[in-house]
Amino acid sequence: QVQLVESGGGLVQAGGSLRLSCAASGRTFSNYAMGWFRQAPGKERDFVATVSQSGRTTYYADSVKGRFTISRDNAKNSVYLQMNSLKPEDTAVYYCAANQGTTNRYPSQYDYWGQGTQVTVSS
Numbered sequence: 001q002v003q004l005v006e007s008g009g010g011l012v013q014a015g016g017s018l019r020l021s022c023a024a025s026g027r028t029f030s031n032y033a034m035g036w037f038r039q040a041p042g043k044e045r046d047f048v049a050t051v052s053q054s055g056r057t058t059y060y061a062d063s064v065k066g067r068f069t070i071s072r073d074n075a076k077n078s079v080y081l082q083m084n085s086l087k088p089e090d091t092a093v094y095y096c097a098a099n100q101g102t103t104n105r106y107p108s109q110y111d112y113w114g115q116g117t118q119v120t121v122s123s
Contacts, residue, residue: 002026002098002112009094009117012086020081021053022096022114029077030054033099036070036081037107038092038119047094047105049081059103076081086121093118 020036035050044084049060049070058070067086072079079096094117097110 002029002032004096004098004114006094006096006111006114006117009119011120011122013043014086014088015123016086016120017082017084018119020083020094020096020117020119022079022081024077024079024098030074031100032112033101033103034070034072034079035097035099035103035105035110036079036094037097038090039116040092042094045107046092047096047107049094050099050105051079052103057103059105061105065080083119086119088121088123091119091121 003025006022036048037045038048039045047061051058051070051072055119067084069082096114098112099110
C-alpha cells in the first residue's frame with residue numbers, strides 16, 4: 001500500500017501561482033511513476049502531468065504545458081506541481097497518484113490515489 005496526501009491548494013487570482021505537494025508513505029516511493037490529475041465539478045478526471053521514477057522524464061497535458069512543472073524528490077518521498085499563470089479554467093480538485101509501471105496519462109493505470117486538494121482560480 002502507498003498512502004498519498006496532497007497539500008498546497010487554495011484560492012488564487014488569475015495569473016497567480018500555487019505549488020502543490022504530495023507526500024507518500026508506505027512502499028518504496030522511488031518504485032512508482034507519479035501523476036497529477038484534476039477533476040472539475042461535473043467533469044471527468046483529467047490528466048495534468050506525470051513524472052518517471054527517476055524524475056528525468058515528464059509529460060504534460062497540452063492545456064498546462066509551459067505553465068505547470070512536475071517534479072519529485074525521492075529522498076523526501078514527495079512529488080510537486082508548480083502551477084504558474086493560473087487561469088479560471090484550472091479550477092478543480094487536484095489529485096496525485098502512484099503507478100508501478102511507466103509514466104502515462106490514463107487514470108485507470110494508477111494504483112494509488114490521494115484525497116485531493118481544491119484549487120480555485122478567480123477571474
